Amino acid sequence: MEKKLWLIEQNYYDVKDSPKYETIFTLANGYRGLRGWLEFSKYGFCGNFIAGVFDKAQAQVTEIVNAQNPLVFNLYIDDELIDIDRSEILYFKRYLDMKNGILYTDVEIKTPKGKITKIFSRRFVSRNNVHRWGAEYKITPVNYSGKIFVENIIDATVTNGNYHPADKAKHIRVKESYDFNPGIALETCTIDKHITIIEGTAIKVLDESALRNRKYGVFGEIVRELLELRVEEGKEYTLQKFGVTYTSRDTDDALKDILACELKSFYEQGLQNEIRAHIKAWQEIWDKIDIEIKGDDLAQLGIRFNIFQLSSSAYDQDDRVSIAAKALHGEGYKGHVFWDTEIFMLPFFIYTQPEIARNLLMYRYNTLDGARRNAKLNDYEGAQFPWESADDGLEVTPKWGMDYDGNPVRIWTGDEEFHINSDIAFGIWEYYRATRDKDFLINYGIETLLETSKFWKSRVEYNEEKDRYEINRVIGPDEFHEHVNNNFYTNYLAKWNIEKTLELAEWLKREDNKVYNDLLNKLDIKEEDFKEWKIIKDKIYIPYSEDGKLIEQFEGYFDLKDIKITEHDENGMPLWPDLQGYKLGQTQLIKQPDVVMLMLLLGDEFDLETRRINYEYYEKRTMHKSSLSPSMYSIMGLTVGDTHNAYKYFMKTILTDLEDNQGNAEFGLHAASTGGSWQSVVFGFGGLHVDKEHHLCLNPWIPEHWDELTFNITWQDAKVKIVVTQTEVRVVSTKDIDVRIYDEKLKVNKNKELVYRK
């Protein structure tokens, strides 16, 4: 049973569900993602995404490159390919062992010619050495003896955009192929940016006497080695596949030599050694991230899936990449990075693997120049982080889409969704609050904040009549409404951004005067400027309602047609109400939380009643047309006492991909939702928050049917374990820490469990 709570299983085969399972079964290690493509089907969407490898070429915008596919492993019984879609499936099971980061495929297939073969395979993408991946195939000819052929292929015929004929784009061209025997390699080069990518694989046949022949061949964009084996009925044959990947992003040395050397050493060290190290690495990750939910197996499995895949999407060795909206799991949103990272995913890393959180923020710092160029192009100052970001910080949101009739439709998010700037500033501050990483703040964080504040200074417009600063023509988190003025979320967070910047500038001046002065010089900011910033900040208009409680999402929102949600589907998700002839943007229906979102980020700045009032108002009008939505309502629901809905939204969130409740899991992981899942547990059920005075606070509440909730966090270098049951809260820490449980100030002594009885 315990083991089951680590396994994501697919117990049937239906080719039309393959793309979804490819996402769910993606194996990634931050360096790269390999979609859970099934080798024995000709269908599906293979995906080999290497973090940071972007290209435009024929595509509409710069996008993550689908690199040559090294997974191809064709198995022939003499001349008959084992093709699951043309065979009788006698047994089928695939499962992802999340504890160890291993994907298993267990099948028994009868070909049209009546040959039955058992194949039991496992695949991993190493967390020990990110350039390595491997697979093992245990093959049993059940009712025949004779020849089998194994075609180990690296396939560069792949393209991006295979989901729709009009989206197809090719980003790689073949440079060279190599026969290393053992092993083959294929080197490609991206079209625009000339990033070279080399994939190498080698097959080891454990029972060497079965191997009769090997043949190397190149067929256009395909390189292969063909192994001929003689097999005996009923006997099991083990074949191991060793995979190594490098790109010119990793090194200036000749990729061929590095690959040849690394493939050889991997082959010689053996698969088992790497698997062992890989499992150990996962164990170390799980020690930091695991969440246990006793009494709710589905929630247990679901939350593990989310944190497994979120952890898989990042690693600590590359600060030039971040996590895309679809992580390394698919091509959705073209591999672009959104606010999803800072607002939805970052907290998970801040509280479990702060070194990765730092990297994610360093990605923003490292793309500041692109953000500065964006600002300049738009006649603003400072840095304008792109709504969609690829490798260099330049705005890569498509400017145009097409409506169904093929008419061009302008996409405005890249022009108007400015809140990304403050979201990043907010992420920096959150990171610092939990880690006290002064080095980061001093050398990178404050520079980023200064530049985003400078942007806001240039972006606001002074309304003389009302003596206020406005931010007009924007899109807030709710993208149903474009070109709106004074969006609450945007304005509030812009104000906060400047305020926090001023506060930290002052702090830096005291903390390290030299850095402070150098920075101001570098950014061409004078101290007098801060006065202007302060005035602006104080006068940024925040559209409170008259009673100061219910907040208007943007100026004029309350004048829109008030259509409420009245019906829900079988999953409890809202159904579209009758729009009564109005366009969506003319109604109060929203895509995802906007006002409520802000109240989650800066909860302490709003009293509970205000939060409740806004939750209740907006919840009825939220269509959840973003996977970012339910988790946030879950947390706020718990905050304001709507526990029933909170649990419902929590389950929606953690099952986003597993039950595919957004209907698009095939395009990649809902990465923000994985982060939201973690937040739902830790910030929601765990009630963890940091108050204005930077105290760690816990206000846990767990559903009645949960026996126990356990989670781990890192708090200012302390590893803290928190256990919540129906009757108590237990905290143990590797260092002395202060904690407030239900507002009671408590001290947790190093390695001594604090038991708080409710």
Next chain:
Amino acid sequence: MEKKLWLIEQNYYDVKDSPKYETIFTLANGYRGLRGWLEFSKYGFCGNFIAGVFDKAQAQVTEIVNAQNPLVFNLYIDDELIDIDRSEILYFKRYLDMKNGILYTDVEIKTPKGKITKIFSRRFVSRNNVHRWGAEYKITPVNYSGKIFVENIIDATVTNGNYHPADKAKHIRVKESYDFNPGIALETCTIDKHITIIEGTAIKVLDESALRNRKYGVFGEIVRELLELRVEEGKEYTLQKFGVTYTSRDTDDALKDILACELKSFYEQGLQNEIRAHIKAWQEIWDKIDIEIKGDDLAQLGIRFNIFQLSSSAYDQDDRVSIAAKALHGEGYKGHVFWDTEIFMLPFFIYTQPEIARNLLMYRYNTLDGARRNAKLNDYEGAQFPWESADDGLEVTPKWGMDYDGNPVRIWTGDEEFHINSDIAFGIWEYYRATRDKDFLINYGIETLLETSKFWKSRVEYNEEKDRYEINRVIGPDEFHEHVNNNFYTNYLAKWNIEKTLELAEWLKREDNKVYNDLLNKLDIKEEDFKEWKIIKDKIYIPYSEDGKLIEQFEGYFDLKDIKITEHDENGMPLWPDLQGYKLGQTQLIKQPDVVMLMLLLGDEFDLETRRINYEYYEKRTMHKSSLSPSMYSIMGLTVGDTHNAYKYFMKTILTDLEDNQGNAEFGLHAASTGGSWQSVVFGFGGLHVDKEHHLCLNPWIPEHWDELTFNITWQDAKVKIVVTQTEVRVVSTKDIDVRIYDEKLKVNKNKELVYRK
């Protein structure tokens, strides 16, 4: 009903039968063959074979090149590809209209998303202009309106040898792709011989208002144009596809320019005009070749299929190519030309389209230099035609195969199957007998005969003891026995070869002394040499049996274990008898006729009893492990009165591919069998033969259930129509001719029907 007798139908879809139907539905025009690959399946073996385009590269030997596939026509309903293997098939029918040379596909398909589409398409490979081919698709969205996408692709990812993973070889590399709008093109180049091949296609949407968008793209080895259409439920949309092909074999001009110009003019002239001209061309061919069998629909349909596909395999404009064993219909035997052409197929052309017969023989003349090199390499004189021939007459038979265990097995046919030399000589003579084409004989034929005779002179060995010339270590037509001495067929025909050469040399000396002397000079032959040739010829040992009737296939054959065939399968074909521990070569079982074969070629040289005795003896020992076999037994059966078996063998022959009774139709047409089918009708049932004095003789016999047999021949410039019923024989000719019916000397006056009552 009449129409049905022109249609080859496939009334069901089973993906595993697709490769067979691809052969059956191949459309060819002598210049090229396009396998009947179904556009709506991802499976099967596309084949685009252009006569004369050979290459070796990674392959074991030089082979016909599978060129880039221009047939790809992907149809998407929005993002959903219409893929027959993933859909529900509501209606399926494909049929080949042989009268007009058009392949129809009529399907109604329901996709997994429930979209139903009717597609009615036709395809043709023009006989009017061999560089052109085309298709038309009538597409009806049955239960939906909206967007469809048509992906018109030329695909150069194709390889040869896809039937077995170990046989895969690639012969083309992409040179360039072009966007002509309308139309696209892809130019490739073969690896070894640098033959460039350009394929161009264009799509015309007849209802232009449906076309919304067009997009050109290149994806590695694939070029495409993507058309976006808006369609309305229930409405039929017609799309026409124009295809043009050129290679550097055709012209020295820039292929791109030629193609662009030709594609444009084809597009502008319209598909219908080309189809009309194509049908007219086929009508002209049918006027020459058609055979009518009344009272036996299966025989009628079967014989038409054979002569349709045989006619499709040749045309009259290229004398550097011949017909391969699998014609232009598949990769079997690697596109190589065997004795199949001269012995099995040539008679059809001699008697129906002598201009093509001349071309086929010119191919041998044009490859004489290669044959001379073969002889030289083997230390012989003259010309040694290759057992397997590609483009230049050099021997291309693989030297080695592999047994099941991967042990190399020496293939001896290329070293020992010398009879090909005399087979070609025989073909030349047969051609001349029927056509009296002196120009050919004088300028090409006799040179070829002189060179083959010279070869035999150097090949025979003098046995002093027995004062005879022997030809040892050979393989006869029966390939079960290798390294045999004095094979009857080989020796007899070698002797005949020299004899005929001497006769014709003497004739030439009188006919055109200058050519005669020049030729002798050129070939370094002196008149004295002829004396030696004559001695050799007279003393070539022919292994008659003691009674002079039953002939021993080769020296020592009668000493082999005499295992006879006792059982037959449900089709009346022999089952392997128990070999009693003997190896096949140690038994008297034979693969195909050898002694009997010779008696068919030179029937007049053997009395009827001899033929009967040999037929009866060998028929019981013939396994028919070649598709060349049954037709020959059919003809000889009719000659010696075994009409029951004759009819059985005839039906086997004509259904070789249609019922796939050799089990390998997928690899290409059994071209020799198509020729054998024609011979069975005309030489067998029609009883047509030319006697020693060159009289046209008819000894027809038709099965009891046949009402009437009609066939057409060309006899020395006269078009002759022969009708055989149970009671009479009718002959009508465009010129006065002499004919012997059942040994009765008759005159047929121009355009006046001769009615002979039996």
